[in-house]
Amino acid sequence: MNEVRLTFDGTDIAAMEGQSLAAALTGAGHRKFRVTAQGKHRGVFCGMGVCQDCLVTVDGTSNRRACMTKAVDGMAVETQPAFPEPGPDTGLPETPRARVLTPDVLVIGGGAGGLSATIAARRAGAEVVTLDERVVEGGQYYKQSADGSLLDAQQAEGAALVESARASGAEIIDDVEIWGAFDGPLVLAEHERAALIVRPRTVIVATGAYERPVIVPGWTLPGVMTTGAAQTLWRSYRTLPGRRVVVCGSGPLNMQVALELANGGAEIALVAEAAASPFRHPLRGAWLSICGPALAWKGLAMLRDLRRRQVPVRNGLRLAAVEQVEGGLSATFRRRDGGTRVAYADALCMNAGFEPQNEILRLLGARMTYDPAAGHLRCDRSETLETSVPGIFAVGDCAGLGGAPAACVEGRIAGRSAAARSGHGDGYDLFADQRALRRHRRFQNALWQLHDVSPVPVGGLPADTILCRCEEVTLGDALAGYAVTPGHLGTLKRATRVGMGRCQGRYCGPATARLIAEHTGEILTDRSFFAPRVPIKPVAINAILAAEKALRGST
Numbered sequence: 316m317n318e319v320r321l322t323f324d325g326t327d328i329a330a331m332e333g334q335s336l337a338a339a340l341t342g343a344g345h346r347k348f349r350v351t352a353q354g355k356h357r358g359v360f361c362g363m364g365v366c367q368d369c370l371v372t373v374d375g376t377s378n379r380r381a382c383m384t385k386a387v388d389g390m391a392v393e394t395q396p397a398f399p400e401p402g403p404d405t406g407l408p409e410t411p412r413a414r415v416l417t418p419d420v421l422v423i424g425g426g427a428g429g430l431s432a433t434i435a436a437r438r439a440g441a442e443v444v445t446l447d448e449r450v451v452e453g454g455q456y457y458k459q460s461a462d463g464s465l466l467d468a469q470q471a472e473g474a475a476l477v478e479s480a481r482a483s484g485a486e487i488i489d490d491v492e493i494w495g496a497f498d499g500p501l502v503l504a505e506h507e508r509a510a511l512i513v514r515p516r517t518v519i520v521a522t523g524a525y526e527r528p529v530i531v532p533g534w535t536l537p538g539v540m541t542t543g544a545a546q547t548l549w550r551s552y553r554t555l556p557g558r559r560v561v562v563c564g565s566g567p568l569n570m571q572v573a574l575e576l577a578n579g580g581a582e583i584a585l586v587a588e589a590a591a592s593p594f595r596h597p598l599r600g601a602w603l604s605i606c607g608p609a610l611a612w613k614g615l616a617m618l619r620d621l622r623r624r625q626v627p628v629r630n631g632l633r634l635a636a637v638e639q640v641e642g643g644l645s646a647t648f649r650r651r652d653g654g655t656r657v658a659y660a661d662a663l664c665m666n667a668g669f670e671p672q673n674e675i676l677r678l679l680g681a682r683m684t685y686d687p688a689a690g691h692l693r694c695d696r697s698e699t700l701e702t703s704v705p706g707i708f709a710v711g712d713c714a715g716l717g718g719a720p721a722a723c724v725e726g727r728i729a730g731r732s733a734a735a736r737s738g739h740g741d742g743y744d745l746f747a748d749q750r751a752l753r754r755h756r757r758f759q760n761a762l763w764q765l766h767d768v769s770p771v772p773v774g775g776l777p778a779d780t781i782l783c784r785c786e787e788v789t790l791g792d793a794l795a796g797y798a799v800t801p802g803h804l805g806t807l808k809r810a811t812r813v814g815m816g817r818c819q820g821r822y823c824g825p826a827t828a829r830l831i832a833e834h835t836g837e838i839l840t841d842r843s844f845f846a847p848r849v850p851i852k853p854v855a856i857n858a859i860l861a862a863e864k865a866l867r868g869s870t
Contacts, residue, residue: 317331317332318330318331318332319331319332319386319387319388319389320388320389321339321386321387321388321389321390321391321392322390322391322392323340323343323345323392323393323394324392324393324394328340328343328345329343330342330386331386331461331462331552332386332388333385333386333461333462334385334386334461334552334554335381335382335383335384335385335386335461335551335552336371336373336379336381336382336384336385336386336390336392337359337362337369337381337382337548338386338548338551338552338554339386339554340371340381340392341359341548341554341556342552342554342555346358346359346537346538347394347537348368348369348370348371348381348394348395348537349368349369349370349371349394349395349396349397350394350395350396350397351397351787352397352398352787353787354397355535355787356536356537357369357535357537357784358537358538358540359381359382359540359544359548359556360528360535360539360540360541360544360784361382361525361526361540361541361543361544362382362540362541362543362544362545362546362547362548363382363449363455363525363543363544363547364380364382364383364448364852365525365672365818365821366784366818366821366822367380367785367816367817367818367853368535368784368785368818369381369382370395370817371384371392371393371394371395372392372393372394372395372399373390373391373392373393374390374391375391377395377399377400378395378399378853382544382547383448383449383450385450412509412510412861413509413510413511413512413861413862413864413865414506414509414510414511414512415512415513415514415865416444416486416511416512416513416514416515417513417514417515418441418442418443418444418486418513418515418516419436419441419442419443419515419516419517419733419734419737419738419739420432420436420441420442420443420444420515420516420517420518420519420730420733420734420737421443421444421445421446421500421502421513421515421517421518421519422436422443422444422445422446422485422518422519422521422730423445423446423493423502423518423519423520423521423522423675424445424446424447424448424454424520424521424522424523424711424713425445425446425447425448425449425452425453425454425477425480425487425489426452426453426454426455426456426457426521426523426711426719426722427454427456427457427473427476427711427719427720427722427723427726428454428521428523428710428711428712428722428723428725428726428729429445429447429454429519429521429710429711429726430445430452430453430454430476430477430479430480430726431476431710431722431723431724431725431726431727431730432519432521432708432710432725432726432727432729432730432733433445433480433483433485433487433726433730434476434479434480434483434485434726434727434730435726435727435728435729435730435731435734436485436519436730436731436733436734436739437483437484437485437730438483438730438731438740439730439731439734439735439739439740439743440734440739440740441733441734441737441739441740443483443484443485443486444485444486444487444488444513444515445480445485445486445487445488446488446491446493446502446504446511446513447487447488447489447490447491448490448491448492448493449489449490450489450490451477451489451551452477452480452487452489453470453473453474453476453477454473454523454719455523455524455543455547456469456473456719456722457469457470457472457473457474457476457477457719458470458473458546458547458550458551459473459474459477459551460550460551460552460553461551461552466550466575470550476723488506488511490506490507491504491505491506491511492504492505492506492852492854493675493851493852494849494850494851494852494854494858494859495678495849495850495851495862496675496678496679496849496851497678497679497849498679498680499514500514500515500518500679500706500707501513501514502515502518502675503859503862505854505855505858508855508857508858509858509861510858510859510861510862510865512862512865512866516706516736516737517706517707517708517733517734517736517737518679518706518707518708518733519708519709519710519726519729519730519733520675520676520679520707520708520709520710520713520714521709521710521711521713521722521726522672522673522674522675522711522713523671523672523711523712523713524669524670524671524672524712524713524716525541525543525669525670525672525821526541526542526543526665526666526667526668526669526670527666527667527668527669527670527690527768527770527825528541528665528667528822529563529564529633529634529665529667529771530771530773530776530780530781530782530822530826531634531635531636531637531776531780532636532637532638532776532777532779532780532781533636533637533638533639533644534637534665534781535781535784536637536638536639536644538557538643538644538660538661538662538663539637539644539662539663539665540556540662540663540664540665541664541665541666542562542564542568542569542572542664542665542666543568543572543666544556544664545560545562545572545576545662545664546568546571546572546575549572549575549576549579550575553579555576555579555580555581556576556581556661556662556664557581557643557660557661557662558581558582558661559581559582559584559643559659559660559661559662560573560576560581560582560583560584560660560661560662560663560664561583561584561585561586561587561644561646561658561660561662561663561664562576562583562585562586562587562663562664562665563585563586563587563588563589563632563634563646563648563663563664563665564587564588564589564634564665564666564667564668565588565589565590565666565667565668565766565767565768566666566667566668566763566766566768567614567617567762567766568666569586569588569664569666570586570588570614570617570618570621570628571617572664573586573621573626573628574617574620574621574624574626577621577624577626578624583621583624583626583627584627584658584659584660585627585629585632585646585648585656585658585660586621586626586627586628586629587629587632587633587634587648587656587658588628588629588630588631588632588766589630589631589632589633589667589766589767590630590631590765590766590767591630591631591651592630592631593765596764596765599761599764599765600765602761602764603758603761603762603764603765606754606757606758606761607754607755607757607758607761607762610720610758610762629656631650631651632648632649632650632656633648633649633771634646634647634648634649634665635647635648635649635655637663640659642659643659643660643661644659644660644661644662644663645657645658645659646658646659646660646663667768667771668689668690668691668716668768668769668770669691669712669716669768670691670821670825671691671692671693671694671712671713671714671715671716672712672713673692673694673709673713673714674819674847674851675713675847675851676694676702676707676709676713676714677841677846677847678847678849678851679702679704679707680703680704681694681695681702681703681704681707681709682694682695682702682703682841683695683841684840684841685838685839685840685841685843686715687769687839688763688769689715689716689763689768689769690768690769690770690825690829691715691716691825692715692841692844693714693715694709694713694714694715696708696709696714698745698749699728699729699732699745700714700725700728700729700732701729701732701736706733706736708729708732708733709729710722710725710726710728710729711725711726716759716763717755717756717759718755718758718759718762720755720758721752721755721756721759724748724751724752724755725752727748728745728748728749728752731743732745770825770826770829772829772830772833773790773826773829773830774790774830774833776790777790778790778791778794779791782813782823782826782827783811783812783813783814783815783816783820783822783823783827784816784818784822784823785815785816785817785818785823786811786812786813786814786815786816788811788812788813788823790830792811792813793807793811793813793827793830795811796810796811796813797810797830797831797834801834803831803843804824804827804828804831804843804844804845805845805846807827807831808820808845813827814827814845817853819845819847819848819851819852820845824844824845825844828843828844828845831843
């Protein structure tokens with residue numbers, strides 16, 4: 316890749332063409348990207364455009380997500396203040412153009428499930444449009460490199476899938492911000508400052524999931540990020556999140572990323588796994604090996620390689636607090652016996668399971684069921700992956716965590732089924748794919764039995780622990796608000812502003828819903844969570860105006 320030059324708060328920075336601003340700034344040692352209303356600093360956290368915490372001002376335009384914005388030669392990037400001055404794009408410029416699309420099948424998401432669905436629907440003869448939020452397709456699992464290089468077999472598999480999808484004849488549009496979904500179906504989005512209006516015959520939602528954080532004192536500090544964000548920095552941009560890294564939470568992703576970062580030259584100070592050692596559950600391990608011998612062996616090989624690199628992997632450690640200290644971060648962990656352990660690092664990476672990105676499905680009215688073991692909503696689906704809304708299909712982790720191999724199979728099933736619903740490729744035999752899907756699901760269920768991703772109650776945390784990252788609402792604020800206006804999540808939102816920030820409650824919402832359930836004793840359901848609202852992502856007002864104008868003209 317070619318080198319580009321930009322400035323951050325007046326300091327010259329070298330970056331590689333195609334690199335994200337988040338990667339460029341992190342590589343240059345900068346972790347503080349914006350200032351909150353309370354004067355606190357924030358930086359990269361989710362790395363995938365969900366948390367909205369890495370906002371910077373670029374060439375005078377505020378509210379640019381560093382993780383989703385490419386570094387361009389000559390850019391002037393600045394730390395975003397709490398209340399940025401109006402820039403050149405914050406007024407009401409001339410309404411931009413709008414484009415109307417009417418495919419047989421609309422696929423939302425360019426990850427494992429979405430790309431597989433795209434290929435399957437096209438092979439059945441359907442006209443397909445695929446919308447992806449990322450600049451490069453591949454999703455969270457396949458994470459393609461910005462320069463096209465391949466780090467390992469996983470990226471190579473993803474590159475082949477991307478190439479097959481592009482060669483299928485589908486129209487694939489990247490860097491799209493979907494902000495509305497309505498009955499019809501009707502999907503509204505923004506792409507390159509133009510409004511997209513999509514009126515498909517069928518829709519396949521494959522929006523994936525985002526990581527569940529470990530909510531503790533200090534989890535909003537710069538340098539604290541999700542494990543997936545650190546993986547994106549490395550796999551997509553070859554940028555380490557720090558020289559010395561701590562990884563914590565629970566799940567196989569933590570082990571994988573720790574090994575990748577170690578191979579990339581980082582010092583992994585600690586991998587803290589909340590669950591007990593898998594070797595304490597030999598029967599579970601044996602069942603995992605039966606369900607997926609190749610994947611089970613891959614996991615054992617990761618543990619072996621971590622040991623060879625002398626990376627300390629410790630089970631039964633749960634993060635208790637993070638503090639800013641001179642030179643980095645101090646992370647305190649609590650052992651199961653009540654003792655503590657402290658680790659120091661430049662970056663702390665956390666993953667404690669996943670939350671499905673199901674806002675579009677819920678906007679369209681798809682029925683959901685709460686899964687207490689996983690701690691999230693699962694979308695009710697038929698054997699063809701059709702939701703309770705006719706013509707709306709859901710595949711992959713947005714419907715409930717199932718893993719990338721299962722998402723690929725689900726994509727094939729839904730792609731052919733959606734095409735058939737729109738009049739293409741009748742008579743598809745589902746038997747082989749459904750058998751493969753059952754096998755993948757058995758393995759995934761066995762895998763999670765070895766980890767501890769059940770949601771941890773937040774009620775026992777210190778009162779000054781931040782609950783809502785965007786609005787800086789603490790646990791104490793939430794409890795005080797609930798005491799004044801007891802009831803449900805909606806009343807608490809009105810009393811405290813919890814969930815009213817730019818991320819629209821994607822992080823605080825599930826935790827707060829569980830907090831209320833602890834107080835009421837009620838069982839969580841779909842109605843226990845924040846109702847999705849349009850726009851589901853921050854969007855320029857002129858894109859909404861363009862969509863409105865185009866819709867008025869089409870009626």
